[in-house]
Structures are given as C-alpha cells and as structure tokens.
Amino acid sequence: MSKIKPEPISGFPEFLPDEQITFDWARDLIRRHYESFGFSPIETPAVERAEVLLAKGGNDREIYGLHRLAEDESGGDADLALHFDLTVPLARYVAQYAGQLAFPFRRYQIQPVWRGERPQAGRYRQFYQCDIDVIGDRQLSLFNDAEMPAVISGIFSEMEIGPFTIRINNRKVLRGLLADIGLGDDEAEAIRAFDRIDKIGRANVAEQLRQLGATDEGVDRLLALAGGTRSTDEWMEWLEAQDVNETFAEGIAELRTVVEGFRAMGVPEDHFRVDPGLARGLDYYTGTIYETRLDDHPEVGSICGGGRYENLAENYTNRKLPGVGISIGLTRMLPRLFEAGVLTPGRSTPARVLVSLFSPDQWADALKIGAALREAGIPTEVYAEKKKLKQQLKYAARKGHDLVVIAGPSELETG
Structure with a gap:
C-alpha cells in the first residue's frame, strides 16, 4: 500500500x-x-x-x-x-x-x-x-x-x-465626506477602495473613485484624509475646521470624545493617533474604527x-x-x-525540570521524584528511555529544560 x-x-x-x-x-x-x-x-x-x-x-x-x-x-x-x-x-x-x-x-x-x-x-x-x-x-x-x-x-x-500605534477614525467622517462629493449611493464600494490605498496606491484608488462617479475635486478632498504627519491634536484641529455636513460633524464630535476618553484612562500619547485615512473594509462599522500597527x-x-x-x-x-x-x-x-x-x-516544553534515569533499575525512584516535584507545583518530565546520561542531557538541552535531576544510588540513599 x-x-x-x-x-x-x-x-x-x-x-x-x-x-x-x-x-x-x-x-x-x-x-x-x-x-x-x-x-x-x-x-x-x-x-x-x-x-x-x-x-x-x-x-x-x-x-x-x-x-x-x-x-x-x-x-x-x-x-x-x-x-x-x-x-x-x-x-x-x-x-x-x-x-x-x-x-x-x-x-x-x-x-x-x-x-x-x-x-x-x-x-x-x-x-x-x-x-x-x-x-x-x-x-x-x-x-x-x-x-x-x-x-x-x-x-x-x-x-x-x-513601539506600536493604535490608529483611530470615525466612519461618519468618511460617510459624510463621501455624501458631500456625490458618492453616498456607492458608499460601501468607495470605502473598500479607499481602504486599499496602502496596497494599490493613491493613483489606483483615485481611478476607482472616478469610475464610481467622483469628480477630480472630490477625489482630492477624499485623498486629503490619507497620509500626512499631523499629530492627533493637529488632525483634530484640521478636521474641526472643515465645513462638510451634519454626518461629518457628528463623526468629528464623537472622535473628540473618544480621544478625551483615551487620555482620561491614561493611554500613553505615543500609543495612539487620529488617522482620518483609516477606513476598515467591513460594511458593518458605523462609527469609531481602530487599527494597530508596529512602528x-x-x-x-x-x-x-x-x-x-x-x-x-x-x-x-x-x-x-x-x-x-x-x-x-x-x-x-x-x-x-x-x-x-x-x-x-x-523552550519546546512546559516542564521546567527533567528527572533523568540514572539506571534502568531506578525507574520507580525517578517516577517518585517527578511526582514530588509536580505536587510542589513544578512542571516536571521524567525521562523513561534506556539511554546514556549524556544523551539525556542533550535531550534536556534541546527541549529547553531549566534543570536536570540526576539521582544516583548515593543521592537516593541520603535522600
């Protein structure tokens, strides 16, 4: 077979x-x-x-x-x-x-x-x-x-x-602006296109938005949300200065409230930033959105x-x-x-300790030692194969045990 x-x-x-x-x-x-x-x-x-x-x-x-x-x-x-x-x-x-x-x-x-x-x-x-x-x-x-x-x-x-950054935006900011540039009926498709800007580039996103019916001016207004090096406070100031529509304004107000909440809870400033270019592709998001990346x-x-x-x-x-x-x-x-x-x-084992088998006739003693260590709360593995001590030590090193217990006749006799 x-x-x-x-x-x-x-x-x-x-x-x-x-x-x-x-x-x-x-x-x-x-x-x-x-x-x-x-x-x-x-x-x-x-x-x-x-x-x-x-x-x-x-x-x-x-x-x-x-x-x-x-x-x-x-x-x-x-x-x-x-x-x-x-x-x-x-x-x-x-x-x-x-x-x-x-x-x-x-x-x-x-x-x-x-x-x-x-x-x-x-x-x-x-x-x-x-x-x-x-x-x-x-x-x-x-x-x-x-x-x-x-x-x-x-x-x-x-x-x-x-270092990492939690990027934050509000879907109402995007929805409000999309409605204002004439893409309200194609909101879901426009957001999915905008969400791919890091993958396909600004030019390709712009072309997809034009195919949906956006004017060059509308495309420029939407792409202005993406990129840039503004801080959280600079973005908030810029966004609050835009006169778009009620949905857009509601999104900015919610974003402000959430940012104030971050700060009240002690989230470090270098752990988050407002990013109006963040879209998140799934359709069910309606307000705050987040995404985290390693700096x-x-x-x-x-x-x-x-x-x-x-x-x-x-x-x-x-x-x-x-x-x-x-x-x-x-x-x-x-x-x-x-x-x-x-x-x-x-390590490739959860056991901190390996109890070696000093000789085949001492397997019962090795099992007792292992049981005692586990009862004390120490994860322990007992080596049960008939191998030389050198091979057992290599095994422990490969798996990452912290300690190897070697108990010969004299150690067992003295306890």
Whole structure:
C-alpha cells in the first residue's frame, strides 16, 4: 500500500512545540487582560447559516461552505458555512439570549475563524481571533469606544513587542465626506477602495473613485484624509475646521470624545493617533474604527482592528443592540513577529525540570521524584528511555529544560 506524503495544507498553519507554547502564552496573556476589564468568556459554534454571514459584509468567495463528502437526499447542510469572524456570530448569540444577559453585555471570545483568502505572508485561511465587544441595549456610551484601546495598549505593552500605534477614525467622517462629493449611493464600494490605498496606491484608488462617479475635486478632498504627519491634536484641529455636513460633524464630535476618553484612562500619547485615512473594509462599522500597527515593522501589517456598529443584530430582532469591539488576529500576528525577530520562541516544553534515569533499575525512584516535584507545583518530565546520561542531557538541552535531576544510588540513599 502506497504511503501518503505528509505535507502542510496551504493557508492552514500549525506550529512546532516551541512556537505553540509562545502562542499559548500570548493567548493566556490576552485572556488575562480581557478578564481584568470585566469581559466574560463565551464560545459559539464554528458554523452559522450562510445567509447570516453574507448579510453583514461577508464575501461569498471567502466563506467556506459546509457539506459532507457523501450527502444524503435531504441536503440538510447546504445552507451552513464556517464563520469568517466572531462578530457576526456574536450578533446572533446576543439576539438569541438577550433575555438572559445583563446589558451592557461585555464578552470576550478566543476561537479560530476561516476565510478563503489567497494564502500569503500573514494571511491564512484558518486563524485564531481574540475578540472583545460591549453590546448595549438601545444605546451605548462612547466611553466604551475609548476603553478598547486601553485594553489593547496594556496587552501589547506587556508583550514587549516594541513601539506600536493604535490608529483611530470615525466612519461618519468618511460617510459624510463621501455624501458631500456625490458618492453616498456607492458608499460601501468607495470605502473598500479607499481602504486599499496602502496596497494599490493613491493613483489606483483615485481611478476607482472616478469610475464610481467622483469628480477630480472630490477625489482630492477624499485623498486629503490619507497620509500626512499631523499629530492627533493637529488632525483634530484640521478636521474641526472643515465645513462638510451634519454626518461629518457628528463623526468629528464623537472622535473628540473618544480621544478625551483615551487620555482620561491614561493611554500613553505615543500609543495612539487620529488617522482620518483609516477606513476598515467591513460594511458593518458605523462609527469609531481602530487599527494597530508596529512602528518599527510596518511590513507586519495590522495586528489588531475593530470598531463600532450601531445595529449588528438587526437581522434577528427589532431591538436595537449597538456595540463596539476590537480583535487581535493572533495566528496572523505571531508568525510575522517571529520572522521580524520581535518575539523569539523559547523552550519546546512546559516542564521546567527533567528527572533523568540514572539506571534502568531506578525507574520507580525517578517516577517518585517527578511526582514530588509536580505536587510542589513544578512542571516536571521524567525521562523513561534506556539511554546514556549524556544523551539525556542533550535531550534536556534541546527541549529547553531549566534543570536536570540526576539521582544516583548515593543521592537516593541520603535522600
């Protein structure tokens, strides 16, 4: 019988033990920070109805459908698909259990998601997202918008991944200006084009906007939001001086409130800045939006993003449930940090200690030592193979154990 060649599936990552331990460390750190702000854990199924995923900004070319290899006549799985993010399933969850939840509902969720994107550096078809969201009942204070970057600032500071910037904008700024330049009816397409400015350049974005019907003057006004080296206060002053329309003005006022909230919560000035060129491509964002990048490693790309949505659960209920959230794409982020040398995987074992097997007839003693160390709270591995001590020491060095216990007859006799 021929053997199947073991090989990875493109876009579906897996880590070696030292990388996985670092991944788990980062995931636990994120979880701890989320819980310190009072967010409660939930988990939703990997599968949702396809129509639900498509209704809120999903791209059908990127959504994986679900079916069995051998379908029966019922075709019962035909309308099911794997979720592409955790926000859309959250909307269904909140609407379903609204009567049993306390609002504002604060949740965190750490699960894998699936997107049929073209695999490339930092882009996978399966990856973990680490989300927090606050959902209100009919209304939600902008204080919650200000709190999100405070959480993220604490996480990335403790990770020690170098200087980073949380960029912030408000979708109403973009929507107001797009309406003013005649692209209100093509708002979603215009925002998606504008969101790609770093990838395809200003000239290509300008051409796409003209194809949607924008004049040269309108294109220039929109592109004026992108780029530049203004500080947060300079951008706010410039934006507040623009006379556009009511939607634009409302976005600027909300942006001002959120920035003041950052400062009240002690988020360092060098951890955030207003960037009116930030768009975020997903359709469901309606207000504040965020994106985080590493200052010294722009090639890593976005490591965190999110924003506010006024009524994500509208497909399920007439009850208005506004929310704001932010997400860390952990699987996408860590390999890029490894490649950039920002994070270095450590040991490939969680055990601090290796108990060596001095001789085959002392295996029971080695097991007892291991049990005693574990009872004392020290993660311990016992070496059980009949190998020379030199080989056992090489094994410990390769795995990264801090200590090796070598207990011969004299040590065992003296205790």
